[in-house]
Each structure stands twice: as C-alpha cells, then as structure tokens.
Amino acid sequence: MPAEVDSYLSEVRSHLHLDPSVEQRVIGELSSHFDDKLRDLRTEGMSEREAVREAIASFGGARSIARLLYRAHSRGTWVETFLACQPHLLAAALFAAHQWRSPLLLGLFSAALMGIAVAGWLRGRPAWVHSWAGYAFFPLLVLAWLGRGVLASAFTAVAAGGRIPAPAWQPVALLVLCASGGVLLVRALRLAAGRDWVDAALLMLPQPVFGAWLLAVERFGGLTSDGLPLGDALRWDPAMARLCLLLAAASAFAIRARSRFVKAAAILAAGIGGGAIIVRVTSTEADLAGLAVASLVSGALLAAPALLGGRTRKG
Numbered sequence: 387m388p389a390e391v392d393s394y395l396s397e398v399r400s401h402l403h404l405d406p407s408v409e410q411r412v413i414g415e416l417s418s419h420f421d422d423k424l425r426d427l428r429t430e431g432m433s434e435r436e437a438v439r440e441a442i443a444s445f446g447g448a449r450s451i452a453r454l455l456y457r458a459h460s461r462g463t464w465v466e467t468f469l470a471c472q473p474h475l476l477a478a479a480l481f482a483a484h485q486w487r488s489p490l491l492l493g494l495f496s497a498a499l500m501g502i503a504v505a506g507w508l509r510g511r512p513a514w515v516h517s518w519a520g521y522a523f524f525p526l527l528v529l530a531w532l533g534r535g536v537l538a539s540a541f542t543a544v545a546a547g548g549r550i551p552a553p554a555w556q557p558v559a560l561l562v563l564c565a566s567g568g569v570l571l572v573r574a575l576r577l578a579a580g581r582d583w584v585d586a587a588l589l590m591l592p593q594p595v596f597g598a599w600l601l602a603v604e605r606f607g608g609l610t611s612d613g614l615p616l617g618d619a620l621r622w623d624p625a626m627a628r629l630c631l632l633l634a635a636a637s638a639f640a641i642r643a644r645s646r647f648v649k650a651a652a653i654l655a656a657g658i659g660g661g662a663i664i665v666r667v668t669s670t671e672a673d674l675a676g677l678a679v680a681s682l683v684s685g686a687l688l689a690a691p692a693l694l695g696g697r698t699r700k701g
Contacts, residue, residue, distance in 0.1 A: 388438045391420050394448060401452035403582035403646070405512055408459055416455075420445075462513060462641035470514035470641045471634040473499060473521045474592075478630035481623040496525045511577065516589040517637050519574055524596055526567035531600060533560040579691040586691030587653045588640050594661035594684035595629050602668035625667045629660045657688045 387395075395413055402409050420441055427437035445451055462470075476495060480486045503522040506515030533556075540550045540557035550557055578586035603619050636656030640649045661684030662677045669676070 387417065387420070388424075388434070390438050390442065391417075391424075394442050394445075395420075397448035398452045398455070401449050402456055403584070404456065404459055405581075406510060412455055412459055416445075416451075456646065457644045460646075461644050466512065466514045467638050467641045470517045470588075470637040473518050474630045474634035474637060477521065477592075478627040478634070481627040481630065484620055484623050486623070496522075500525075507574075511581070511585075513585055513588070513641055516578055516585045517591070519578075520589045520592045523567065523571050523574075524592065526563065526571075527593075527597075528600065529560070530564045530567070531604075533557075533564075536560060537564075575691055582646075583691040584640060584646060584649045584653065587650065587657075587688045588637065590688050590691065591633055591636065591653055591657050594657050594680075594687050595626075595633065595664050598661050598664045598680060599626060599668065602664070619668075622664075622668055625664065629664060632656050632660055654685065654688055658684045660684070 395417060398416065399409055399413050402412065404412065423441045423444065424437050427440055428434070432440065476498075480491065480495065485491050499518055499522040503515060503518040506512060506518060536557050537560055540554075540561075543550055574589065575586050578589055599622070602622070633656055636652045639652035643649045643652065658681045662681045665680040666677060
C-alpha cells in the first residue's frame with residue numbers, strides 16, 4: 387500500500403471513535419476498496435502517483451469518511467444496550483426497595499460492579515462497560531468521604547510536627563486506597579477519552595447525581611447514622627430510583643444512537659438535569675442560583691473528558 391494511502395487510512399482511523407475490533411475491520415474493508423480503486427486506475431493507464439492522488443480524492447476528506455463510517459458502525463446491539471443500562475437499573479431497584487443501607491446487598495452490588503467492570507475492561511473495553519466502571523468507582527468515593535475525618539486528623543497531626551494518631555494504619559490505608567482509586571479513575575478516563583470522550587462521559591454519568599445525593603445524606607448524619615434524622619433521607623429514595631431510570635435511558639441512547647451529537651446530548655441532559663433535580667429534591671431551600679451552580683458543576687464533570695480526550699489524541 388502506498389505511503390500516502392497508509393497516511394490517509396491512519397487519519398481516518400484517528401477520527402473513527404469505534405471499538406478497536408470494529409475499527410480494524412472497517413479500516414481493512416476500506417483498504418481493500420483502495421486496492422481495487424488503484425488497480426482500476428492503473429488499468430486505465432494512470433501512473434502510480436496519479437492513481438494514488440485520484441483514489442484519495444475519490445474517497446473524500448478523512449474526517450468526512452470517518453463520520454460516515456461512524457454512523458454506519460457505531461450503533462450497539464440490544465444486548466449491549468441492556469448491559470449498559472443494567473447498573474442503573476440495579477441502583478434503581480436498591481432505592482425503590484429502600485435497601486441502599488443493607489451491607490449484604492451493597493456488598494454484592496459493589497462486587498458485581500467491580501467484577502464486571504474489570505472483566506469488560508480487560509476484554510477490549512466495549513462501550514457498555516463504561517456504565518459499570520462509573521459505578522465501580524463510587525464505593526471508593528464513599529470510602530474517601532467517610533474517612534475524610536480520619537485523614538484530616540492525621541494530616542493536622544503531621545503538619546503540627548506530631549505523630550499520626552493511633553491506630554496509625556487507618557489513615558495510611560485510607561490514603562493508599564484513595565490515591566490508588568484516584569489514579570485508576572484518571573487512567574480509566576484517559577483510556578476512554580482516547581477512543582471517544584462520549585465513552586468517558588458515560589463513565590462519569592452517575593457521579594453528579596450520586597455526589598449530590600451523598601452530600602445531602604450527610605446533612606442527616608451520614609451514611610452510617612441510625613435513627614430518625616437519616617430516616618428523613620429515605621423519602622428521597624423514589625426520586626433517586628426515577629433518576630437512575632433516567633440515567634439508564636441516557637445510556638441506552640448513548641449505545642443505540644448513530645450520531646455522536648445525540649449520544650453526547652443524551653448524556654449531558656441526563657447528567658445535568660439529574661444533578662439539578664436531586665439538589666432540588668433534597669433541599670427545599672435551593673433557589674435558581676443554587677440549581678444553576680449544580681447544573682454547571684454537573685456539566686463540567688461530564689464535559690471535562692472532552693478536553694482529556696483531545697490531549698490524549700495529541701499525545
């Protein structure tokens with residue numbers, strides 16, 4: 387294959403944003419079409435240079451052909467759609483049944499999330515696995531939130547020149563887990579955004595809603611509290627269940643839609659709207675300015691992978 391054609395195919399591939407196996411098949415088919423076109427042009431009497439130039443011109447710009455190929459090959463199957471929606475549906479079931487504080491069910495839920503996310507990640511990172519990965523990082527976020535007091539006490543003691551309060555292993559273990567989780571999250575976002583920032587946004591989709599909910603629960607004593615104050619927080623469970631269904635619908639759009647614009651719009655609308663809704667549900671004092679701030683924070687969390695994806699591809 388001439389170097390000019392190889393360069394053209396590489397540029398097309400850089401704009402495809404498809405699964406690696408699909409990209410390889412699509413580029414292989416496109417390469418075969420180039421072979422046929424070059425053979426026909428040589429038969430017509432063109433020189434090698436003229437044939438290559440004419441073949442590339444006949445296919446059009448790399449971005450344009452990549453956009454057409456993306457629309458033709460990006461639509462996921464119904465099985466993939468079901469898999470992408472499943473973690474949101476499981477979370478909705480936990481809230482609908484008021485079982486989000488059950489240690490057994492939470493443990494099983496977390497184990498399933500992490501196991502399926504890791505298995506899918508190691509098997510080529512299909513688009514649906516990013517929904518599972520988004521929830522798989524949430525237990526680490528909760529752990530960091532619950533342990534923030536221990537970490538703050540240890541940091542204050544060290545900053546004052548003292549020793550870490552006993553038992554010293556707790557803040558050390560928490561710091562290692564939080565640091566490892568942060569590194570893994572950034573690494574996962576970079577890998578996802580390197581292929582398509584829509585995948586990275588799908589990974590971040592649950593974070594605005596569950597982050598706002600976690601902050602709201604803290605006002606009633608925190609996740610580990612017992613008694614009536616936290617019982618008031620259970621009133622939000624129906625709203626959280628419905629929001630999880632909204633996230634599931636957005637994930638379905640992200641898998642089934644052919645247009646990247648539709649995929650991105652569905653994710654941003656669900657994430658931004660969900661973040662604002664849960665703030666409004668959990669805080670009757672939230673005014674328009676507060677909802678606007680919640681929407682901006684949610685939008686920033688979901689749109690940040692776009693910048694990360696651009697830097698990754700440039701690197």
